Amino acid sequence: MKALVIGGAGYIGSHMVRALQRAGHDVAIFDNFSTGHRAAVEGLKVYEGDLLNPADLDRALPDFAPDLMLHFAARSLVGESMVEPALYYGNNVCGVFNLLEAMRRHGRARLVFSSTAAVYGLPTKRRIDEDHPTQPINTYGWSKLFAERMIEDACRSYGLRAAVLRYFNAAGADDAGDIGEAHEPETHLLPNILRVAAGKAPLVRLFGSDYDTRDGYCVRDFIHVSDLCDAHLLAANALEKADLPAYQLYNLGNGQGFSVLEVLRAAEVVVGRPIPSEVGPARAGDPPVLVAGASKARSVLGWAPQKADLTQIIASAWRWHQAQRY
Known part of the structure; x- marks a missing residue:
C-alpha cells in the first residue's frame, strides 16, 4: 500500500510514518513544516506543501498516487484556539475541505483522520464513548467536529471511505528514541x-x-503514541472491509x-x-x-x-x- 501522511513531520505523524514502514508500506510525507521537524523525516520522500494551497495537493497526489491518506495536520492548541479562532477554522476546516476536494479530483478514496476528544466538551458520564453528545467548549474542538462532518458527508455523497479516530492525550516516544514530542511553544x-x-x-x-x-x-486519559499508530493501521485495514460502513468512528484511549x-x-x-x-x-x-x-x-x-x-x-x-x- 502507498500511504501519504499529511503532517508526517509532526509528533504523531512521524511516528505513524515509522509504523507504516515497519508494516511494509510505501510512505511519503506532505507537510508545510510550520510545526513539523525536518530531522524527523530525513531520508524520506517529502512533498513540502500546505493544505491551504490546493495547487500543492494537485502536485503531490498525482505524483505519488497514494492508496491511503492519513491526516495529522491540525492546529491543536486549546488556548490558542480561543484567542485566534480564525487560525483554527482556516487550517482545520478549510484545509480538510481542500484535501477532500483534491481526493475527489484525483480519485483517492481512503482516509484515516486524526480527531480529538475535544469534540465532546464537558463529559456527562464516567467513560466517554462514541455516542456521547458532541458539544465542544473550545474552538479547537469545534474545528475538528466541523471537519468530521465534512468527511462524513463526503463518505455519503462521493464514495469516500474514512475512519475518524477521536483520541485523548497522546504521549511517549518510539522505542528507537530518535523521534519524540517537541513543539514550539510547548503546551503539552x-x-x-x-x-x-x-x-x-x-x-x-x-x-x-x-x-x-x-x-x-x-x-x-494518556495513550502511548505507538498504540495510536497501531490503531491507525487497523483502521486503514478496516476501510477495505465491505461489511463495515463507509464512515467509521472510533475513540482511542486507555x-x-x-x-x-x-x-x-x-x-x-x-x-x-x-x-x-x-x-x-x-x-x-x-x-x-x-x-x-x-x-x-x-x-x-x-x-x-x-x-x-x-x-x-x-x-x-x-x-x-x-x-x-x-
Whole structure:
C-alpha cells in the first residue's frame, strides 16, 4: 500500500510514518513544516506543501498516487484556539475541505483522520464513548467536529471511505528514541514536565487546582503514541472491509484517568528526583475530566493498548528527552 501522511513531520505523524514502514508500506510525507521537524523525516520522500494551497495537493497526489491518506495536520492548541479562532477554522476546516476536494479530483478514496476528544466538551458520564453528545467548549474542538462532518458527508455523497479516530492525550516516544514530542511553544503536560527534568526550563506550570476531581487537578486519559499508530493501521485495514460502513468512528484511549498532579509525581519516580512546579490559574476551555470509552475499537478493530502503564509511557518519553535530536 502507498500511504501519504499529511503532517508526517509532526509528533504523531512521524511516528505513524515509522509504523507504516515497519508494516511494509510505501510512505511519503506532505507537510508545510510550520510545526513539523525536518530531522524527523530525513531520508524520506517529502512533498513540502500546505493544505491551504490546493495547487500543492494537485502536485503531490498525482505524483505519488497514494492508496491511503492519513491526516495529522491540525492546529491543536486549546488556548490558542480561543484567542485566534480564525487560525483554527482556516487550517482545520478549510484545509480538510481542500484535501477532500483534491481526493475527489484525483480519485483517492481512503482516509484515516486524526480527531480529538475535544469534540465532546464537558463529559456527562464516567467513560466517554462514541455516542456521547458532541458539544465542544473550545474552538479547537469545534474545528475538528466541523471537519468530521465534512468527511462524513463526503463518505455519503462521493464514495469516500474514512475512519475518524477521536483520541485523548497522546504521549511517549518510539522505542528507537530518535523521534519524540517537541513543539514550539510547548503546551503539552508531559513534555513540559520532562523539559524541566532535563534542565531546559526552570519549572512546570500546572493549570488549575480546584477542579471537581479527586485531587483538584484535571484528569486525562494518556495513550502511548505507538498504540495510536497501531490503531491507525487497523483502521486503514478496516476501510477495505465491505461489511463495515463507509464512515467509521472510533475513540482511542486507555480508559484510565490520571490527574495532572499524578502525572507529575509519576514523572518524578521515572527521573528519580523532584521536578519543580507551580500552580497557575485554570485555562479557558479545559474540561475537568476526559477519559475514553474505547470498547468499539477493541471489538471492531481488534485493538488494545500495549503500553498502558503510565510509568512506561513516561519512561519512553524521558529516553527521547535525554537524547533529543530536534
